[in-house]
Amino acid sequence: MGKRLTAAVIGGGLAGLSAACTLAARGHQVDLFERNSWLGGKAAQLELQGFRFDMGPTILLMPSVLKRIFSEAGRNLSDYLDLRRLDPQWRCFFSDGTVLDLREDAGEMNRQFQGLSADSALAAGYGKLLASSARMSKLSEKYFFWKSVGSIRDTFDLKGTFQPSVLKDLRDMKIGHALGGVVRKNIADPRVAQMVDHFTQYVGSAPALSPAVLLGIADMQLTEGIWYPMGGTRAVPAALERLATELGVNFHLGCGVEKIQVSGGRATGVLTQAGQSFSADAVVSNCDTVLSHRELLEPQATRFASRRKYEPACSGVVMYLGLSRRYEHLAHHDFVFSKDAEAEFHDIYKLGRPAADPTCYLCCPSKTDPSVAPPGGEALYILVHTPYIRAGQNWASMFPEYRKTILQKLSQALMDDVEGRIVCEDHLTPADIRDRYRAWHGAIYGLASHGRFNGAFKPANRSPDIRGLYFAGGSAHPGPGMPMVLMSGWIAGDCAHQDAA
Numbered sequence: 114m115g116k117r118l119t120a121a122v123i124g125g126g127l128a129g130l131s132a133a134c135t136l137a138a139r140g141h142q143v144d145l146f147e148r149n150s151w152l153g154g155k156a157a158q159l160e161l162q163g164f165r166f167d168m169g170p171t172i173l174l175m176p177s178v179l180k181r182i183f184s185e186a187g188r189n190l191s192d193y194l195d196l197r198r199l200d201p202q203w204r205c206f207f208s209d210g211t212v213l214d215l216r217e218d219a220g221e222m223n224r225q226f227q228g229l230s231a232d233s234a235l236a237a238g239y240g241k242l243l244a245s246s247a248r249m250s251k252l253s254e255k256y257f258f259w260k261s262v263g264s265i266r267d268t269f270d271l272k273g274t275f276q277p278s279v280l281k282d283l284r285d286m287k288i289g290h291a292l293g294g295v296v297r298k299n300i301a302d303p304r305v306a307q308m309v310d311h312f313t314q315y316v317g318s319a320p321a322l323s324p325a326v327l328l329g330i331a332d333m334q335l336t337e338g339i340w341y342p343m344g345g346t347r348a349v350p351a352a353l354e355r356l357a358t359e360l361g362v363n364f365h366l367g368c369g370v371e372k373i374q375v376s377g378g379r380a381t382g383v384l385t386q387a388g389q390s391f392s393a394d395a396v397v398s399n400c401d402t403v404l405s406h407r408e409l410l411e412p413q414a415t416r417f418a419s420r421r422k423y424e425p426a427c428s429g430v431v432m433y434l435g436l437s438r439r440y441e442h443l444a445h446h447d448f449v450f451s452k453d454a455e456a457e458f459h460d461i462y463k464l465g466r467p468a469a470d471p472t473c474y475l476c477c478p479s480k481t482d483p484s485v486a487p488p489g490g491e492a493l494y495i496l497v498h499t500p501y502i503r504a505g506q507n508w509a510s511m512f513p514e515y516r517k518t519i520l521q522k523l524s525q526a527l528m529d530d531v532e533g534r535i536v537c538e539d540h541l542t543p544a545d546i547r548d549r550y551r552a553w554h555g556a557i558y559g560l561a562s563h564g565r566f567n568g569a570f571k572p573a574n575r576s577p578d579i580r581g582l583y584f585a586g587g588s589a590h591p592g593p594g595m596p597m598v599l600m601s602g603w604i605a606g607d608c609a610h611q612d613a614a
């Protein structure tokens with residue numbers, strides 16, 4: 114081992130926890146500063162009158178990433194988390210009354226497709242799309258994962274692009290193509306296309322504006338599965354907190370950081386909002402990368418703002434409803450789709466206004482974990498994506514009307530008595546998401562992945578401007594979602610470790 118670092122991690126979201134565990138597992142001394150009173154950031158939990166809700170993420174993909182973080186410390190993930198695999202992965206309800214389960218098994222999908230269309234082209238197109246998705250997943254592993262990448266130059270040897278193998282990789286990634294276009298080229302059925310489009314909602318971006326390589330997410334989900342941690346998603350940060358504690362990480366809760374201290378082009382520590390100064394050889398910021406540069410660093414200290422313009426990913430409205438009944442026809446994860454996907458995405462991503470007919474994602478965790486609700490009840494979670502907060506939008510006045518829109522849609526589509534079944538409720542608006550998690554414009558998923566050529570690239574984990582400064586989280590490489598931010602924390606920790614060698 115090289116020098117033993119003293120490391121300061123700003124933010125105790127999943128990425129900050131992952132960075133802290135990785136650094137501590139490599140023998141470094143770690144202090145983690147979190148402005149809230151809990152660890153896990155968006156992976157928070159709400160308890161209400163005997164109901165338990167995950168407040169943020171509910172769909173866990175790629176447990177292999179978590180396994181790798183635990184194995185850094187020589188631990189088995191299964192000693193910390195009880196994970197259950199879910200299949201059907203999603204139940205999809207379409208406006209024409211069609212119900213389609215997204216299943217892991219391609220044969221199962223083909224059987225369902227026969228009920229949708231007599232034309233075998235649907236199954237063939239879906240199969241072709243999945244083959245392309247599998248290839249993109251492999252290429253993501255090769256070019257994007259487990260290393261700090263901020264632009265095409267960091268991962269492709271541009272001098273070597275004329276090598277036939279690299280050219281083939283670029284062609285298979287369908288560089289310059291949007292995911293929405295690739296989906297429609299293979300699938301004419303609007304329902305199946307709408308379902309596959311929705312993988313871009315994992316990164317809060319419009320399918321028509323997102324690079325085709327994001328199609329790799331489908332393969333990652335279908336081959337590695339969707340998982341539910343018993344106890345809820347909250348069990349993930351709880352497991353990481355336990356690991357970090359065992360590894361000797363010092364937690365400073367309720368302790369916001371005001372500034373990252375820099376001297377001679379190197380990060381030297383952090384200054385807390387309470388005015389305390391902590392010196393450090395390495396600083397990992399788990400705060401939003403745009404806000405880290407705008408608020409925690411002096412603007413002239415970096416070239417971040419001039420290097421590239423970023424756009425926030427979408428935000429959302431989340432409703433937590435304690436219900437006095439369960440709905441047998443719902444699965445653990447459900448999508449109640451909009452009638453017109455194009456109009457919906459146009460509203461959210463182009464016009465910046467809540468969609469008139471939104472797609473609603475529902476989570477019914479009692480299907481897997483009856484302890485989330487009193488007997489016979491459901492801890493229903495409803496997420497509707499909205500635009501990131503635009504100037505003049507006041508969600509305190511917008512929410513009551515949008516709540517009506519959402520509940521009306523659900524009662525018409527599949528839960529006619531839902532309002533009358535509400536025992537207790539709470540909600541998050543985009544403004545709450547901005548304020549609770551210090552998320553830029555209330556974005557749920559960090560930065561939008563828009564741009565056919567560079568949409569997949571986020572700010573690198575190793576600061577190109579300040580030595581000893583690293584970024585981890587949904588607005589850093591490789592992007593948002595639990596597995597990606599966990600990987601991002603690992604990369605930030607690994608970079609700091611490598612730089613100390």
Ligand SMILES: Cc1cc2nc3c(=O)[nH]c(=O)nc-3n(C[C@H](O)[C@H](O)[C@H](O)COP(=O)(O)OP(=O)(O)OC[C@H]3O[C@@H](n4cnc5c(N)ncnc54)[C@H](O)[C@@H]3O)c2cc1C
Nearest residue numbers: 124126127128148154155169170171172370586587594595
């Ligand atoms: C409603 C919702 C649903 C989602 N659904 C899914 C899903 O189903 N599956 C999935 O994989 N992902 C989902 N996501 C996305 C996923 O939750 C995020 O990508 C991930 O949790 C982000 O982790 P993070 O560590 O980057 O950031 P955060 O969780 O935002 O953590 C950042 C932390 O930094 C702290 N902080 C900020 N500034 C400071 C400061 N100056 N000083 C000290 N601390 C500071 C914040 O308080 C926060 O705790 C969802 C998110 C939301 C909100």
